[in-house]
Amino acid sequence: MLTRRSLLQAAGSAALGTGALALPEIFQASADPVPLTPGVPDGVKASAVMEALPGKKPLIKLSYRPPNYEAPLEYFRTPITPNDQFFVRYHLSNIPEIDPKTYKIEVGGEGASGQTELTLDDLKAMPAYEVVAVNQCSGNRRGLSNPHVPGVQWGYGAMGCARWKGARLKDVLNIIGLKPEAVEIAFNGADGPAYEKTPDFIKSLPVWRALDESTLIAYEMNGGPLPHFNGAPARLIVPGWTGTYWMKHLVSIKALTKPQGGFWMNPAYRIPVGEFPIVARFVSQETATTTPITEMVVNSLITSHADGAKVKAGKITISGLAWDGGYGIRNVHVSTDGGKTWSTATLGQDLGRYAFRPWRFVLNAKRGANSVMVNATNAIGQTQTASLLFNPAGYHNNVMQSVTLNAS
Amino acid sequence: MRMLIVVAVVAAAGAGLSTASADEPIIELKPGPGLDKVVGNCGACHSLDYIPMNSPFLNAAGWNAEVTKMIKAMGAPIGDSDAKAIADYLAKNYSP
Numbered sequence: 001m002l003t004r005r006s007l008l009q010a011a012g013s014a015a016l017g018t019g020a021l022a023l024p025e026i027f028q029a030s031a032d033p034v035p036l037t038p039g040v041p042d043g044v045k046a047s048a049v050m051e052a053l054p055g056k057k058p059l060i061k062l063s064y065r066p067p068n069y070e071a072p073l074e075y076f077r078t079p080i081t082p083n084d085q086f087f088v089r090y091h092l093s094n095i096p097e098i099d100p101k102t103y104k105i106e107v108g109g110e111g112a113s114g115q116t117e118l119t120l121d122d123l124k125a126m127p128a129y130e131v132v133a134v135n136q137c138s139g140n141r142r143g144l145s146n147p148h149v150p151g152v153q154w155g156y157g158a159m160g161c162a163r164w165k166g167a168r169l170k171d172v173l174n175i176i177g178l179k180p181e182a183v184e185i186a187f188n189g190a191d192g193p194a195y196e197k198t199p200d201f202i203k204s205l206p207v208w209r210a211l212d213e214s215t216l217i218a219y220e221m222n223g224g225p226l227p228h229f230n231g232a233p234a235r236l237i238v239p240g241w242t243g244t245y246w247m248k249h250l251v252s253i254k255a256l257t258k259p260q261g262g263f264w265m266n267p268a269y270r271i272p273v274g275e276f277p278i279v280a281r282f283v284s285q286e287t288a289t290t291t292p293i294t295e296m297v298v299n300s301l302i303t304s305h306a307d308g309a310k311v312k313a314g315k316i317t318i319s320g321l322a323w324d325g326g327y328g329i330r331n332v333h334v335s336t337d338g339g340k341t342w343s344t345a346t347l348g349q350d351l352g353r354y355a356f357r358p359w360r361f362v363l364n365a366k367r368g369a370n371s372v373m374v375n376a377t378n379a380i381g382q383t384q385t386a387s388l389l390f391n392p393a394g395y396h397n398n399v400m401q402s403v404t405l406n407a408s
Numbered sequence: 409m410r411m412l413i414v415v416a417v418v419a420a421a422g423a424g425l426s427t428a429s430a431d432e433p434i435i436e437l438k439p440g441p442g443l444d445k446v447v448g449n450c451g452a453c454h455s456l457d458y459i460p461m462n463s464p465f466l467n468a469a470g471w472n473a474e475v476t477k478m479i480k481a482m483g484a485p486i487g488d489s490d491a492k493a494i495a496d497y498l499a500k501n502y503s504p
Contacts, residue, residue, distance in 0.1 A: 043463035043502070047435070064432040065455035093454065148465040150474055152458075194453045197483025263481050 034060055035072045037155025038307045040143035044153045055227050057084045062152055065194075066090035067229065070157035076303040076321055079349060079356040080132070081160035083222050088229040089137050089158060089243065091201045091264070094192045098249060100225075100233040105217070107172060111182030111255030116175055120233050123219055126167040131214055133239035133354035134161045134323045135246055138269055138293045142394030149394045156301055161323070161356040164237045166218035170211045172253065178207065182255040183284045185210040187236055190249035203245055203269075204260035205238065206282050209294075214239040214326070214354065217250060239354035240295050240326025241280070242395075244269050259284045268393075269293050275389055276396050277382055280325065295325030298384060299398040300332055300359070300376035305405055313367045313407040319348075319360040322376035328353035330381075334361045335373040339386065339400070342375070353379070365407040373402040435460075442497030445490045453484065459502055468499035 034048045050058040051069070059069035067088050075085040100120050108115030136159035143153035152158075173185065184204040192200055209215065216237040219226065226232040231248030238245040244264075259265075270290035271278075280294040300322035305311070322329045333342040348358030363372065377383045384398045435456040437443060450456060466474065472495045478484040479491060486494070 041461070041463060041465055043460040047457045047460040061457075062461055063455050063457050064435075150462050150466060150470065153461050195483060195485070197485070198453065199482070267481075 035074070035306065036060065037073075037141075037143065037157070039146075040153050040155050041148050044143060044155075053088060053229055055084060056086075056088070056229065057082075059085070059087065060155070060157060062154070066093040066095070068152045070154055071160065072157060073301075073303055073306055075157070075160075076301060076356075077319075079161060079321065079351055079358045080222060081162060081356075083162070083224060083227050083230065086135075086160040086162065086221075086227065086230055087137070087158050089152075090191060090248075092191050092193045092198065094194055096190050096249075097228055098190055098233055103233045103251075105234070105250055105253060107176050107253045109182075109186070109254030109256055111179050111184075111257045112173075113177035113179060114175070118172065120219060123167045123172075123217060123234060126171055128165055129168055129213075129216060130163055130165045131216060131237065131239050131354060132161065132163045132351040133214070133237060134159060134296070134356055135237075135243050136160075136296055136323070138242040138244050138395050139393065141397035144388075144397055144399070145390065145394040146388055147390075149392055151394060158243075161321075161351075162221045163223070163351075164216060164218040165220035165223075166216040166234065166237065168213060169215045169217055169236070169253075170213065172217060173210065173255070176255070178255055179257070181257045182207055183258065184256045184260055186252075186254045186256050186260045187245075187247040187250060188252040188254075189231070189235075189247045190251045199263040201247075201264050202260065202262055203247060203264060204256065204285075205245055206284060207255075209238065209241070209280070209282075240324075242269075242293050242296055244293065265292065266290070269395075270393070271391055271395055275391060278325075279380070293395050296323065297396045297398045298322070298324035298327075298329075298376050298378040298382045300374045300384065300401065302372065302374055302401055302403055304360075305372075305403060307403040309403070309405050311365055311370075311405045311407050313365050315362055316365050316405070316407075317360055317362050318372055319358065320374060321356040322359055323356050324376070324378040324382070326354050327379040327382075329357040329359075330377045330379045332357075332359040332361075332374060332376045334363075335375070336363060336371060338371055338402075339373055345374075363405075365405060367407050370405045370407055371402060372405060373400055375400045438501040440497055440501050442493040442500075445493040446497055449484065449486045449490055449494060450478070453478075453482070459498065463502035464504045466498070467503050468495070471495050471498035471503065474498075 051061040052058045062068045069088040105118045140158040186204040218237045219234045236247040282292045302320040304319040332345040345359040345361040
């Protein structure tokens, strides 16, 4: 098993392998080194620490307030991410702990025929559905953007995959009845800003996506209650779409007849029109130049070995995860010659089209440096990119990952 | 309400001063002119680790854009002279 110490050694040998003579900054930052993703800004090495939030195992702390913590590579060795290893991401720092007994969601809006209030018991009394789905921050891997762009400098770990259980949003919207003129459904959580003039984090979905059978209001995560830092008592689950829509601590659902405004809809969470191969559109929010981020792009990650890991020469098994925006993973290819030729990896357990898909590949490591590159293809034929599709917010980074294994 | 942050604004000059919540370690920023404005203004709404984390790649224009964003988009009540002192401090201490 890879320990923090071996990751550190891996980071050191990686730096030496590129010709650097000085020790990397990670050695100087802390007595308890942090297994950061190669390529994040140097300032992250100086400020990130491993720290356990209440109820959590140690995660990589990027910011304390609001709390932004990502999972180290070693937490991605299984297709389900345990609740206490799941990443934490907040925009606003006033985060109440909610008493499940008094918790309520207000449901209504001018695009609805009626309105109602739902308690946690009300939600649990509705037909329950389960889905295994990846929750990935839109900005996952932002820290690897070249050039770097401002924001939380996530490496690989602003993601996780859980089995979510809850009521269908569609069934909740059926209680109030949508008017024909409803265009979007807006969501608000209980967390709010530290300062009253800071825009509250409010997000909307197009009606079609809100009515999708996979969209849930989840009150269970991997068979237990949601951890506080992952949105207790209930949160929105939008399988296939990036985490920005997965409203935590959900307290308000409103049917809208006009598009939702506010900073968090525009200019935040936008991608340039036409840059990415996106199928799912959010037409009511589109402008001539930008469109809201929607579904995740196809991606993969080697999780068995960190870049620069030391291995024994001979047969070794490389393994990892692949995922996409909900079309499902068709196959994963591995190259050991820098992308000239590719071999097919063996896919593991299929937990559904929204889940992490494990894969593995047996490699014959020769003495010295071995390059391993991975590229996933989804069920509609989309593949990862060879080079970065730059955008100002650092979204949708699905550049094929390449690691070097040093065999002796 | 464990995570409800009670912000203690420390209005002192010099190195090592910080605004922090009850369970938030002090983030030591580089000493220099304007640090007190950074601590008092920026630290009122977010922990100061956002600054080293976003370094060293923003130039003076990049840091100025961040300060402007905090005022215009995030509503931060920062006056012109403090805003300039903050942007200058960030450019001097956290640029490439």
